[in-house]
Amino acid sequence: MDTPTFLLLLKGAGVSLLLALAAIACGTLLATALAALAFSRLALVRTFYRLYIYLIRGTPLLVLALLIFYALPALDLRTGPYLAGALVLTLYVGALFAEVFRGAVLAIPRPQWESARSLGLPPLAMLRKVIGPLVVRYALPPYVNVCVMTVKASSVLSIISVWELTFAAREIIERTLAVFTVLGIAAGIYFVICFGLDRVGRRVEHHLMLKGFVGEHV
Amino acid sequence: MIEIRGLRKAFGSLAVLRDIDVDIADGEVMALIGRSGCGKTTLLRCINFLEEYDAGEIRLDGQPLWYRPGADSRRRRVPDQEARRMRQQMGIVFQQYNLFPHMTALENVSLGPRFSQKVAAAEAEDLGRSLLARVGLSDKVDAYPAHLSGGQQQRVAIARALAMRPKVLLLDEITSALDPELVGEVEDVIRSLLSEPIMMVLVTHALGFAREVAHRIAYIADGRIAEIGTPAEILEQPSDPTLKDFLRRIR
Amino acid sequence: MSYARWFTIYGPSYLNALGWTALTAVLASLGAVVWGCVLLLFRLAGGPWGARGVDAYMQAFRNTPVLLPIYLIYFGFPLIGLPWPAVICGGLALVLQNGAYVSEILRGSFKAIDRVQFDAAKSIGLSPWHTFRKITLPQVLVYSIPSLGNQVVLLLKDTSLLSAITVTELTMQAKLLTEQTGAAYEAFMVVAILYLILVSGTEVLFRVAHRAVRWR
Numbered sequence: 001m002d003t004p005t006f007l008l009l010l011k012g013a014g015v016s017l018l019l020a021l022a023a024i025a026c027g028t029l030l031a032t033a034l035a036a037l038a039f040s041r042l043a044l045v046r047t048f049y050r051l052y053i054y055l056i057r058g059t060p061l062l063v064l065a066l067l068i069f070y071a072l073p074a075l076d077l078r079t080g081p082y083l084a085g086a087l088v089l090t091l092y093v094g095a096l097f098a099e100v101f102r103g104a105v106l107a108i109p110r111p112q113w114e115s116a117r118s119l120g121l122p123p124l125a126m127l128r129k130v131i132g133p134l135v136v137r138y139a140l141p142p143y144v145n146v147c148v149m150t151v152k153a154s155s156v157l158s159i160i161s162v163w164e165l166t167f168a169a170r171e172i173i174e175r176t177l178a179v180f181t182v183l184g185i186a187a188g189i190y191f192v193i194c195f196g197l198d199r200v201g202r203r204v205e206h207h208l209m210l211k212g213f214v215g216e217h218v
Numbered sequence: 219m220i221e222i223r224g225l226r227k228a229f230g231s232l233a234v235l236r237d238i239d240v241d242i243a244d245g246e247v248m249a250l251i252g253r254s255g256c257g258k259t260t261l262l263r264c265i266n267f268l269e270e271y272d273a274g275e276i277r278l279d280g281q282p283l284w285y286r287p288g289a290d291s292r293r294r295r296v297p298d299q300e301a302r303r304m305r306q307q308m309g310i311v312f313q314q315y316n317l318f319p320h321m322t323a324l325e326n327v328s329l330g331p332r333f334s335q336k337v338a339a340a341e342a343e344d345l346g347r348s349l350l351a352r353v354g355l356s357d358k359v360d361a362y363p364a365h366l367s368g369g370q371q372q373r374v375a376i377a378r379a380l381a382m383r384p385k386v387l388l389l390d391e392i393t394s395a396l397d398p399e400l401v402g403e404v405e406d407v408i409r410s411l412l413s414e415p416i417m418m419v420l421v422t423h424a425l426g427f428a429r430e431v432a433h434r435i436a437y438i439a440d441g442r443i444a445e446i447g448t449p450a451e452i453l454e455q456p457s458d459p460t461l462k463d464f465l466r467r468i469r
Numbered sequence: 470m471s472y473a474r475w476f477t478i479y480g481p482s483y484l485n486a487l488g489w490t491a492l493t494a495v496l497a498s499l500g501a502v503v504w505g506c507v508l509l510l511f512r513l514a515g516g517p518w519g520a521r522g523v524d525a526y527m528q529a530f531r532n533t534p535v536l537l538p539i540y541l542i543y544f545g546f547p548l549i550g551l552p553w554p555a556v557i558c559g560g561l562a563l564v565l566q567n568g569a570y571v572s573e574i575l576r577g578s579f580k581a582i583d584r585v586q587f588d589a590a591k592s593i594g595l596s597p598w599h600t601f602r603k604i605t606l607p608q609v610l611v612y613s614i615p616s617l618g619n620q621v622v623l624l625l626k627d628t629s630l631l632s633a634i635t636v637t638e639l640t641m642q643a644k645l646l647t648e649q650t651g652a653a654y655e656a657f658m659v660v661a662i663l664y665l666i667l668v669s670g671t672e673v674l675f676r677v678a679h680r681a682v683r684w685r
Contacts, residue, residue, distance in 0.1 A: 173540070183540055
């Protein structure tokens, strides 16, 4: 394979990574808001949360992407596939992150809540000093997992004509028929990104553990 | 008959069995007693080759078990297939029953004959039913272990061991995990086997039961058979000082 | 156009596509479970190299998107003289990837089996193969039912990716209808609802199966 092709794949990888990082960042924000809804006092709000999760998890990402891709022009929002792609990826992983956060809050042992309350801490301090760190501790491993899933899921956007790594790879193999080399390299790049993310996640976890921030390994 | 000669076994640097020599005659019931950790359970597991041992020889009716002398004077394990065939001459019942939880009582009992001895399905099932009847569980044939009491599970386990038509039955503290009121039903099953020509080796803390069913009792201490004799000799005129102490504590 | 009218006109083609989605999902799920069992067997009985091989396989599939094996088989197999139908290529890719996850699920359940059962299996003279087939596998599969349900749902949703290699399953059908009718997103709305029904049905099925096990 020639250098320009390889560079093309690398460029595609850059786009994939950017898309994934954008979705991870926005998805995390969305998830924080969503997870707060899950613990609302109002049954209606909790039902909204459950419905959102149910709809997102019950539909393939590709179908969501096509829905939004075709619906946006209909709503007369003139956007390219990139914005539609980033938006759908955010909505999708937002639901996954929200479930991670909700699970982490539920995993906090009851005595921790009780002792925090018994100290008479104001709600915000309690959140920052007690609940926050515990959520981080329980959420970190599955959070990293969802980050890896985000990178992989971004490949689906190639089908709605978002030009990224998988799109580039398919374009090249249809032109050159160098199927095994090109897909092999693309797979290698994805592997490096995903495996790397996983390692970084473990590093962070280890680091936090050393600082005594997240306690013993869970 | 079983002949055990010079049996030795260590876990790492910890010697568990040092030089066990003992014979068990046809139809004999032998009880092994001793403090926990003295090696009696390990001895039982070595006889069944659930544990490998470091030196010594075990023979069953003259046939050497588990190891064969190699060309270079080092012994070799017999091939797995042969070990399985040898094992079928023995049955073992464990302290924790160890039934297969996903199988009914009947399936637990007929599994061995069906797949180890290649008995036809219908025949294995008949055998299973008759053995379950024998341990008094005709009405629990289709029950799963989770729905049986400890005593009932242990009786199924005995039937499972008997299903291999073994020459020897090895019983490893089979009543220790049971609630006191369930001990009797399991002991009754063992009593009912006394009229059979089967050899039994039982590891037990229940001295009364040992005295009643065993022909001989071996007291094991520190990996050796410290004293062996009839129940009367061992329980009433012990000569070994640690045995005297052991009996005093247990009563 | 109202959805009711939409459905009376295009209902039959949806039904056909629904059939392909369901068939692919069911067969690929069965294949993935079988392949996962084989991988577990390699891991348990294949010595240190068996375990390492399964680990490498699992990492490879866990860290790459499933579209790549789909394309690899669909575009690659004709080049090596295997011009298989698209649905077979796609199904195979789903089996290979999901099998990797299934074997991990099964490995987790394997740890839940009480070790002493293997002593009991030995003592009644069961061969390693019979021990695996009669003792290990049934328990591992039953303990795995909830996680396998999740995996099957993921696989079911991933069948939508086969639209990228010309398989006329639900997603492809919706695309075709959108192009035919010029409608905006109605076709995808219908398909999304159908997926929701399939996913919910699968979840209910696995919950019922989990509850139906009598021996736990």
